[in-house]
Amino acid sequence: MKSAKFLLMALVAMAFVGCGSDDDNSASTPKLATPTPTVDQSTITATSATVTWSAVTNAASYEVQLNGATVQTVTSPSVSLTSLTAGTSYTVGVRAVPADTQSYSASDFGTCTFTTTGEGGEGGEGGNTHASLSGSNYYLISLDAATYETIKDKVVADFRPNDTDCFLYDWASNFSDGTSAGPNFYGVVDSWVNIQIGTATGWFGAGFFSTNLDNIKKLAQINADVNNYYLHMAWKGTNTGNYAVKLYDGVIDGCPVIVNVDGEYGFARDGEWHEIEVPLKYFYDKGLKYQESVLTSLAPDASGNVGLNIMAITQSDDGTMPQSLQIDAVFIYKK
Template identity: 35%
Template sequence: MTKIKFLLFTLLCAVITLQTTGCSSSDDGGNDNGNGGSNVITVTGVSLDKTTLSLKEGATATLGATLAPAGATGNVSWSSSDATVASVNNSGVVTAVKKGTASIVAAIGTFTATCVVTVTGEDVVVTDPSLSGSNYFVLQLDDVSFASIQSKVTADLRPDDVNKNLYIWENTLSAGTPAGTNFYGLSQGWVSLVVGTVGWSGAGWNTNADFGPVDMTDLFDNPGDYYLHIGYKTSQTGRPIAIIVNDGNADGKFSIGGDFVDNGTTYPSFATITTDGKWNSIEVPVTKLNELGLFFDKPLVKKNILAVLGGGTAGTTIDLDAIFYYKKAK
C-alpha cells in the first residue's frame, strides 16, 4: 500500500513538472521589447539625410527621415520655422519661397531632427535682347533682372518710397495682386494696379528734390540709339492705357493697346497689345518721342518721368514691368 502511494505521488510530480516546463518554454522569438508581444520596435531617435540645404527661389528638394534603431517605424511630422521662406509638406518636400533662412523640423514623439534651409535669389539667364543693351535708366525692374544689368545702369529710378516714388493720383488706383511670373519669366513682382470708381485713374514715377536732377541728356545727344521699353500684360479687350512722358520741359502722350481718349482728346495707339493675359512689350524709339516734342535737353528735377492713365472702368487692371530707357545692343 505504501508503495502504491509513493508511485502515485511520483506520477503526480512528473505531471506538474511537465506542465510547468511547457508554460516556460515559449518561442525564442517572443522578445517584444515590452510591447505586450506585438513585436514593435521602439523608436529611439530620428535623423535627416541633410542637415543643411541651399535652394534657389522656386526650387524644391526632398528630405529623407530615418528612424532609429533599424526597423523602427512611425509617422514623421514636418514643420517649418518660417513657411514664407521655405515650406514643407507631409512627405518632406521642401519648397523655397523667398530669400532667407528657415529650419525644417522632422519630429516623431519627443525626438526631432533639423535641416537649416537657405533660400537664395533665383538665377537669371540674360537671353532677352532688352537686357543686352547699355546705359539703362530704370523705372521698373525686378531685383534679379536688375542685378544682371547693374553694371550698365546709368540711373536707378525704381521707387523706394524715400526720394523715388510711384505716386497714385488722388487714390484713383489701388494695389493689385501680381500672380504668376513677371515679364522675364521670373517669380518676382511687378506693378499691378486696379482702377477705382472715379471717372479717371493715373499714376506716375517721379523723383523729389532730395534725389537731385536726373540727367538724361544723352538721349538728346544720341536719340537714334535710345528706346523706351515697356512690358504690358492684359486680358481685358479694348482697355488701352495712355503713357505720358516728360523730358524736363514738357509732356508727350501716346497710348498702347488701342486709342485712348482723355478729356475729349484722342491719343492714337503706338502699338497693339494682344489681350491674351500674357506679357507683351513695346519699344518706343526716342526719335518717335522727338516727334511728340520731347528732346531731353535738360535734366529732370521733381518731375513725373513717366506716368500712366488707365481710364475709368472700375476693376480693370494695369500690369506693367520692365520699364526703362536704354541703348539697344548693335
C-alpha cells in the same frame, strides 16, 4: 498725391535637382505627410506645365511655390502653371496644409524641377539672356532686383520707386493694390507693378516721380544719340481699355504713346507678358527733349516738390477705363 504701395517679393534661389523634401523640426504637432509632386511631361510647353501629386490624408489645401515664392493655394492635388518663360528651369514646391491645425501641422515641402520648351521667349531665367538686357545706358523705372544685378554696371540712373527720392503716385486716388504672383517678364518669381483701377472717379493716372536731381539731369545724355534709345515696357492683362504712357522733360506736359490692343504699340489681352519697345525718337517728334539747362533748374510742383515725373500712365483720350494696370521691365535704354 497719394502714394500707391506695392508688394516687393525677394527672389529665393532654389538649387534642388529632381524631387525631394525640406526639413523642418519646429512643429510640436504631427506633420502631415510630405507631398511628392511630379510634372506631367506631356503638359510642358514654352509657357505652361501641370504638376500633380497624391492626395495627403487630413490635408485641406496645398501651398504651391515656384522658385521659392508662393504662387497658388489649391484644394485638389494638381496645379496648372502658366505665364512661364520658354527654355527656363523651374523648381516647384508643394506642401500639405491641414484644416485641423490643433491636431496637425503643415507638411514639409516636396519639390521637383522641370524646364519649359523652347530657347527663351520673352525673357530667360534671371533675365540675363533677353535681348533687351544686352544694350547699354539704362534708365530704370521698374525692374526686379535679380534682373537688376545682371545689368547694374550699365545703369546710368535708377528711378525705381523706393519711397525716399523716387515714388509711384496715384493721381486720381482710385487705385488699390493688386497681387502679383508667378514669374515676371524675365521669368523671375518676383513682384511687378499690379494695381486695380477704380471706376468711380471716371479717370485714372499714375506717375513715376523722382526728386533725385543728380539722376534727373543725366537724362540729357540721351540727346546725343536719341535715335538709338528706346522705352522698353512689358505689359500683361485680360481687361479691355487703352492706356496713355507719357514721358516728361520739365517743359512739355507729357508726351504720350497709346498702348492699346491692335495698334503698333499695343498688347493682346490674353494674360501673358508682352514686350513693347517705343523709339525715343517717337516722343522727340512730339516735342520731348531732355535739356540739361531745364533739368537742372526744375521748379516746384503743386505740392512743393522739386523733381520730375519720369513717366506716367493715364487714361487715353478714347475714354476707356481698363480695370487694372500690370507692367514690368520699364526702362529707357540704348540699343
